[in-house]
Amino acid sequence: MIPLSWYLILSAALFSVGLFGVLARKNAIAILLGVELMLNAVNINLVAFWRYGDVSLMAGQVFAIIVFAVAAAEVAVGLALVISVYRRRNTVIADEIDLLKW
Amino acid sequence: MTAQQIIFFIVAAVTFGSALMVVTSRNLVHAALWLVSTLFGVAIVYALLNAGFLAVVQVVVYIGAIAILFIFAVMLTRREQLESGQRLNSGWWLGAFIAVLVFGGLFAMLQGWSGFSKASADIPVGFDAIGQLGNALTSPTGFVLPFEVASVLLLAALVGAVYLAFNRK
Numbered sequence: 001m002i003p004l005s006w007y008l009i010l011s012a013a014l015f016s017v018g019l020f021g022v023l024a025r026k027n028a029i030a031i032l033l034g035v036e037l038m039l040n041a042v043n044i045n046l047v048a049f050w051r052y053g054d055v056s057l058m059a060g061q062v063f064a065i066i067v068f069a070v071a072a073a074e075v076a077v078g079l080a081l082v083i084s085v086y087r088r089r090n091t092v093i094a095d096e097i098d099l100l101k102w
Numbered sequence: 103m104t105a106q107q108i109i110f111f112i113v114a115a116v117t118f119g120s121a122l123m124v125v126t127s128r129n130l131v132h133a134a135l136w137l138v139s140t141l142f143g144v145a146i147v148y149a150l151l152n153a154g155f156l157a158v159v160q161v162v163v164y165i166g167a168i169a170i171l172f173i174f175a176v177m178l179t180r181r182e183q184l185e186s187g188q189r190l191n192s193g194w195w196l197g198a199f200i201a202v203l204v205f206g207g208l209f210a211m212l213q214g215w216s217g218f219s220k221a222s223a224d225i226p227v228g229f230d231a232i233g234q235l236g237n238a239l240t241s242p243t244g245f246v247l248p249f250e251v252a253s254v255l256l257l258a259a260l261v262g263a264v265y266l267a268f269n270r271k
Contacts, residue, residue, distance in 0.1 A: 003219040016205035021125035023197030051151045058238035069252040073259030079175040080266035
């Protein structure tokens with residue numbers, strides 16, 4: 001029998017790794033990879049709380065499915081932005097996309 | 103230690119190790135492939151949590167669509183694939199510090215919570231999780247409105263992504 005704490009610690013660790021990726025990577029695509037890790041960590045939490053709470057309340061799984069949909073929308077728009085920026089400025093390095101930084 | 107616990111440890115170690123490789127590997131194609139490994143580990147975690155439908159959706163949607171989309175994006179921006187010079191920005195140590203701080207904070211906060219090491223109750227015999235999930239997603243007393251809003255969001259994101267990536271000459 002696996003206690004709830006193991007899932008929560010795994011999820012917190014994944015979230016922290018994703019946060020590090022978002023804060024430290026230079027490449028815009030790598031930053032989006034970090035965001036995906038954080039969304040997955042949230043999903044593990046939601047499903048774990050569904051399983052360890054009342055299983056007949058499906059809210060945890062429904063929320064996880066909506067997070068899937070939002071993640072798909074986020075990655076589609078994010079990668080379209082990256083490709084659009086790459087086409088105009090020929091770079092995907094976040095530090096060099098600084099038109100608003102005057 | 104039961105078999106389930108050993109499986110969880112192996113899966114958690116693989117998931118965490120590949121997540122570390124996602125944020126540290128120099129080549130972005132490798133990072134995307136490590137992401138596939140992480141997502142597969144998360145799918146097995148869902149299976150361990152008796153959420154079979156979500157495990158399948160994770161494999162189909164995340165690995166089948168999102169990870170492939172990442173690999174396409176890496177290929178379309180190929181010249182930057184090997185990230186000339188540094189792959190981490192100059193403030194990476196601050197990012198690492200914040201990440202460790204967040205993990206420590208979450209761990210300390212969760213440890214003070216009474217339900218932290220709760221054991222799971224057995225799933226009732228004859229409980230149809232997928233049927234219940236389908237009813238919850240489509241019944242007016244359940245989550246039909248968020249479900250429809252999610253579909254509108256996906257449509258808007260699709261149109262927006264096509265508009266953004268469209269090459270106007």
